[in-house]
Amino acid sequence: MIQLSVNSLTKSFDSNRVLSNLSFQVNEGEFVSILGPSGSGKSTIFNLIGGMLLPDEGSITLGNVEISGKRGSISYMPQTPSLMPWRTTLQNVLLGQEIMGKADPETARKMLQKAGLGDYENAFPHELSGGMKQRAAFIRALLSPQPIILLDEPFSALDELTRLDMQKWLLDIWNEHKPTILFVTHNIEEAIYLSDRILILGSKPAKVVQEFKVPFGRPRMEGIFLDKNFLECKRSIHHALKNH
Template identity: 70%
Template sequence: MEVSHLTVSNISKQFDKNEVIKNLAFTVEENEFVSILGPSGSGKSTIFSLIGGILSPDQGTIHLDHQVINGKRGYISYMPQTPSLLPWRTILENVLLGQELQGKKEKEAALEMIAIAGLTGYENAYPHELSGGMKQRASFIRALLSPQSIICLDEPFSALDELTRLDMQKWLLSIWEEHRRTILFVTHNIEEALFLSDRIIVLSNKPSQVAAEFHVPFSRPREESLFLEDEFLEWKRKIYYSLKKRS
C-alpha cells in the first residue's frame, strides 16, 4: 500500500502518569495544507515534538516519505510561535540557516524570497530592527527555504495583533499558492484554520485522538471577503460546536 506523505499511525505518549496522546492517527498528503485544532492541553505541540523527533512515541509509528522517523530529527522544517531568529545573524543569514545546516546555501533564492516578503532593504538588518510581522515573515522564509519536505507551523501568528495577523495569513496563502509545500499548521483560531486549510483535524481532550475531520470546501485562491460569506460562518459554527464537545 502506498504510504501518504506523512502518516501518523496509532501513536501514544504519556509523561509519568499523564497520558497526553492515545492511539492518534492521521495523514497529510503531499502539497496539502492541514490544520490541527483542539482544546487547550490536548497535546498539539507534543504532536509536533513527536513528528520532529524531539520526543519518541511510547507506541505507534510516524512515516514520512516511506521512512519511519520515530525519534529522528532533521526531517521537518519547524516554525514556532515566536520567530526564533538568531539575534547575532542578519536577516539574510537567518533565512539561510536551514540550508546551511544541510550543507547548501542558495543566496539568490533567499534574496528573491526576501523581496517577495516585502523585506527588500532589510537583508543586512538584524532581528531587533524589524517589527513582529516582519520577523514572522523572515522566520517563514527560513522554513520555506529549508530542504525538508514538510513544514510544521505552531501557532505562528498568535502573538500578532488582529490586522497584522490577517496580513500574515494572506501573505502566507499567496506564498503557499506559488510554492505548494506540505504544511501542518497548529492553531486555536477556527477562522484562521478555515481560511488557510485544505483540511482541518479536530482533536479530543487528552488523551487526544482525532475526534473529527473536515474537508474545507472553499476554492482557491481565497480572498479576505470569504470571512463575511454565509457559508464561511456556517462552517465556523459547525467546527465551533465540534470543538465545544471535546473541551
C-alpha cells in the same frame, strides 16, 4: 500521494496520557490544520514528529521512511520567530539550509525581495517588526530542504491586523510554492481561511475527534470571512470542539 503519515501514536508523561491512538495523514501539497484547545497536546505532537520525543507506541512516516526520533526530517516554524539576534535577515533565513548542508543565498534573496523584506536583508532581528520577523521565520522554514513544513501557532502572538496580513501573505506564498504544510492553531477562523483540511483535536488524551474538509476553492479571497458558508463551517467546528 500521502506525504506524512502518523499511525496510532500514544504518548504518556509519567501517568499522564497526552496522546492516545492518534492517527492522521497529510498529502503532498496539502495544507492541513490541527485545531484544538490550548493544552490539548499539540506541541507534544510536533515534538514527536520533529523527533524531539519518542512515541510510546505507533509510528510516524515521511514518504516511506520511518522518522520517529529522527531530528531534522521536517522543516519547522515555531510560535516565536526564534531568529538568531546576531544574524542578519539573510543569514537567518539561510540557517535551516545551513544546518542541513548547503546554503543558497541567491534564492533566499529573491524570496526576501518578494516578501517585502528586500530592504531588510542586512538588518538584525531587533530592527524588524513582529510581522517581519514572522515572515523571515516562515521563509527560513520554506527554504529548508525538508519536504514538509510544521507551523506551530505562528501568528498567535501578533495583533489582529498584523495577523490578517500575515494569513493573506501566507496564502499567497503557499499558492506560489505549494509546500506541504501542517499547521497548528487554536483559532477556528484562521484554520478555515488557510487550510484544505482541519483535524479537530479532543483533549486529554488528544486524538482526532473529527476531520473537516474546508469547502472553499483556491485562491481564497479575504471576503470569505463574511460568507454564509464560512459561518456555517465555523458553527459546525465550534460544535465539534464543544462536544469533546
